[in-house]
Amino acid sequence: MNQTADLPASRAAADGSGDLDVLREIERRVLWLSTAMIDHANRVRPNPTGLKVGGHQASSASMxxxxTSLWFESLTAADRVSVKPHASPVLHAVNYLLGELDRSYLTTLREFGGLQSYPSRTKDPDPADYSTGSVGIGATAPIWGALARRYVEAHFGGAGTGRQYSLLGDAELDEGACWEAVLDPQVAELGEVVWVVDFNRQSLDRVVPNMGGTRLQGMFAAAGWQVITVKYGRLLEDLFARPGGEALRARIDLMSNPEYQRLLRCDPGELRARLTGAAGTRGPGPDTGAIAALLDGVDDATLHAAVRNLGGHDLLALRQAFAEIDDTRPTVIFAYTVKGHGLASEGHPQNHSSLLTAGQLRExxxxxxxxxxxxxxxxxExxxxxxxxxxxxLRLRRTPxxxxxxxxxxxxxGRTPHGTATTQAALGRTLFxxxxxxxxxxxxxxxxSPDVTSSxxxxxxxxxxxxxxxxxxxxxxxxxxxxxxxxxxxxTGQHIELGIAETNLVGLIGELGATWSRWGRPLLPIGVLYDPFVERALEPWSFGIYAGxxxxxxxxxxxxxLGPEGGAHQSIKTPSIGIEQPGCVAYEPAFALDLEWCLLAALGRLGRPDGRSAYLRLSTRPVDQTLANVPADPAARELRRRQAVAxxxxxxxxxxxxxxIAAMGALLTEALAAADRLDALGIGADVVCLTSPGLLFQAVRGRGGHGDAPTWILDSVFPAHRARPIVTVLDGHPHALAFLxxxxxxxxxxxxxxRFGQSGGIEDVYRYHGIDTDGIVAAALDLAD
Incomplete structure (x- = not known):
């Protein structure tokens, strides 16, 4: 997106300046715009299919x-913000008021070509520093963005400084990805990281009964984070300062989340009764008299406003919280809020996807x-x-x-490997x-690497x-x-070692892979993990590709x-993942030179506006490199390289x-052995070495007019005049190659x-799955007959 300008803009929260009346006016307009956008998408825009459009008026309102406080008082041009997915209309409303979004887009929320459902760095027409939408992943992205910025600054300069804010819903803290990130040893050093938790204590379907703020605060503190809690607003704090106020504070503090939330749906009379313990699940207590005496001096309107006057809706309290951030360590701010604040649906346990009626919108x-x-x-004007x-x-404007x-x-x-080698070892050699x-x-x-560098x-x-x-x-x-x-x-080092958490690995390489667009400083990030755990890391890695x-x-x-490791460490579905992942080219080379060529090609695609990610599936099986039969003629070698990369x-x-016989990866050895045995039986066999079935599948689609992938590789490797019955074989699920x-x-x-794997030697394991030389020969004989 944009580069941070080198501006010494002061944070307004630090000196207490700012016109609260003006901020409240902006706050009201942001609430209106975000609510009206969702209403237009659902009630005004034609919808001939009747399919639900959706949107989150209540989730937006709580943010x-x-x-408003963050953008219009605290942010600087150097800062970056990840906005919780369901608050995307609020981000669009803010950008509209700042002149960063054209009015025509306000009617296009969730429309094809319009504003995306959730903030998108690559698809939305207005600025979004981070793509969010997959719960927990957008929340952690600023952590990896902070590491990426520091890395670029240390090696190349030009990345500047600035805080990395993450605005997340409290339910996102249910995601393990959040805690895997918080607990990584490097994170405790990132003082620019600030998480602001929209602590409305509701999830999609309910008020969460046991979401204890104290417990969560303790978890962050134990990880070395500064913890700031913004629980009550100025109106409530003023009530607490009166006689009987401490009793009222204790009464509210000890309530369960559902009991407190029920207060928001009460009329003033019922509200007084519930607060004094004369109604609901709690009978009169020793402090009933003190609370009742306090409330007797409060009019209905003030009481109604006070009970929903939580810190996350109090601009003064928020200003103070942002001013207290300690930039020497990560900070988390728990901002207590009401879901749907300011709307007719506020506090309702099922308001997550509810829409205001036409009458409520006019009100x-x-x-x-x-x-x-x-x-x-x-x-x-x-x-x-x-x-x-x-x-x-003007303050937030960035230099492109x-x-x-x-x-x-x-x-x-230009070198040709000899002897015996593995594709895994060839990776290190190629980088060297x-x-x-x-x-x-x-x-x-x-x-x-997630602690697997040597292995x-x-x-x-x-x-x-x-x-x-x-x-x-x-x-x-x-x-x-x-x-x-x-x-x-x-x-000056070039390797980053993380703890054993694959989601952290792919989160970091995603942000390292975005530095070309943030600061014009392309990095070439390579994340290494055990192949069985690609599936564990897939969703956040895929989301990182989506985010650019x-x-x-x-x-x-x-x-x-990987025979002796057994079923738990034997990947089956990953070749299919490589074919199906958008924005990615997958390779499974059989020989060291194939690995070199494919890796170099993959590196050449990174850090560019039209770039693509890559997935390499490698093996620890030693393979005789002379089986590759690399052409000595320079032109023939170059053709081989182009084919391998294609x-x-x-x-x-x-x-x-x-x-x-079309084989991929480590099973080329068995494929060649099978061809030799078939030849001895008088049955000739062509052997094709597959490096990327995904690219071949795209070529097949391109030939059929579905996409614009080049098709020359099909004519080069599978010419029509050599079309014969085909046996495909790979160390993975067979359907990955069935299209051939x-x-x-x-x-x-x-x-x-x-099937799930078994421990044992390669010969036994291959025989068990029918992918040994005997299995290939038998399949070929059946087809030849």
Missing amino acids: VSIM LAERVGADPDRPWEQFP GSPAARRCAETA PPAAEDHEVPADF DLTRQAPAVGARVVTV TNLGGWLNKVGVWATSERHNWFDDDAETILHWRERP GQSILVGTPSGVT GAYPLRRHERPAVT AGIHQVPGTHLGVT
């Missing part, structure tokens, strides 16, 4: 005061000073509110980022070679480039002769080839083929893994 318009017949009016909006817009710096990645290092043959490109590579063969790379840390740390094992992995932590983060995910080791290449052509038989409508048998 209005927080976002709201009258109360906030809006015109329902002209719902999108701005403040009058020259009015105090209009001036505050203009001043805020420079175009992303170019990085020309070499296509081929990159630092020597293309140092400018190598300097942009940053690897990330994924990144040790040599790590020893060369070092571990990244915000400051240099002493290596107490530097003089230990038996230490092989040299853990040198310093700001371009990265490479390496799953290794993979498949049942998805497949012919590894063996028989003079009189009767069958084609449809290229020329030939008979096919598809071998793979459809």
Whole structure:
């Protein structure tokens, strides 16, 4: 999006300045606009299908005061904010008042080509610093954004400073992703991170009975965070200061969430009765008299306002909270709110997706000073509110980022591996070679691992480039002769080690992969994890791709080839994931040179406006590299490279083929052995080495007019005149390659893994799943007959 301007803009919350009347006027207009947007999408805009449009008026209303205070008093141009998904209309309303959103879009919420359901950094027409929508993932994104900013600043400069705010609903704290992020050791050092929890104590269907703020506060404090609680507003605090006020405070503090929420739906008489314990589930207590005496001196209107005067709706209380932020450690602000605050539905336990009636909307318009017949009016020119909006817009204006710096990645290092090697080991070797043959490109590579660096063969790379840390740390094992992995932590390091939490890994590489668009400083992030856990990390990684983060995910080791590890560590479905993931090219190379070519191609696609992420599925199985039969002729070698990068290449052509064997990854060894045995039986077999079934599938769709993928690779590898019955085989679910038989409508048998794995040697495990050489030969004989 935009680059932060180097502005020393002071935070208004720090000096207590600001016209509260003007802020309250803006607050009311934001409430109206966000509510009216949702109403228009559901009640005004034509909907011929009758399908629910949706929107969240109540969830938006609970955030209005927080976002008004933050944007119109506290934010600077250097700050970035992640907005909770269901408050997207509030963000659009704020951007509209600041001149960042054209009026025409206000009627397009959830319409095709219009405002997205949830804030989207890449799809919305107005600024959104982070995409949100997947609960818990948007909340944690600013943590990884803070690390990415620090990394860029340490290595290349130009990323500036600024806080990283996350505005999240309290129900999001149910997500494990939040706590995995909070507990990572590096996070306690990120003083720019500020979470503001919209603590309305409601979820989608109910008031949550046991959502204890004290317990949550203790959890954050134990993780090293500053904890600020904004529970009551000025009106309630004034009541608490009167005689009997402490009794009233204790009465409210000890209420369960549902009991308190019920007060919001009471008329003044019932409200007095419930607060004194004379009604509801609680009988009269020892403090009943003191509370009753206090309330006798409070008129109905004041009591009605006071009971819903929580800190998250009090601009003075919020101002003070933002002023107390300690930038030396992460901060969480628990802002107590009422879901639906200011709406007719406020406090109702089922208000999550409710809509105001036409009459209720008109009543709201009258109360906030809006015109329902002209719902999108701005403040009058020259009015105090209009001036505050203009001043805020100027204060928050950012300098557009420079175009992303170019990085020309070499296509081929020119060497041909010999001997025996694994694709997993080739990963580390390729990265090491990159630092020597293309140092400018190598300097942009940053690897990330969830505590599996050595077991994924990144040790040599790590020893060369070092571990990244915000400051240099002493290596107490530097003089230990038996230490092989040299853990040198310093700001110039290029490897980031996280705790064992895959969601943190993909969250970080997503933000590292977005630096090209934030600051014009492209990084080439590579995250390495065990392939079985790609599924655990998939949703946040996919969401990171959706949000514009371009990265490479390496799953290794993979498949049942990891025989002794057993079923728990044997991935089955990941090849299919690679085919189906939007914005991603997936590779499963069989040979070290294929890995080099595919990795370099994947690196070349990162950090660009038209870039794409990649997924590499690698193996720990040692493979004889001479089986690759790499052409010695330069032109033939280049054709092989282009084919490998495009998805497949012919590894063996028989003079009189009767069958084609198409294999991927570690099973090329069995495929070639099967071809030899078939040849001895007088049955010729072509062998095709598959590197990316996803690219081949796109080519098939392109040939049929579905998409614009190039189709040359199909004619090059599967020419019509060599169309024969096909056996496909991979260390994964067989349906991932089943589409290949449809290229020329030939008979096919598809071998793979459809059951949970077993521990054992490769021979036993392959035989168990029918993907051994015998299984391939038998399938080919059936087709040839």
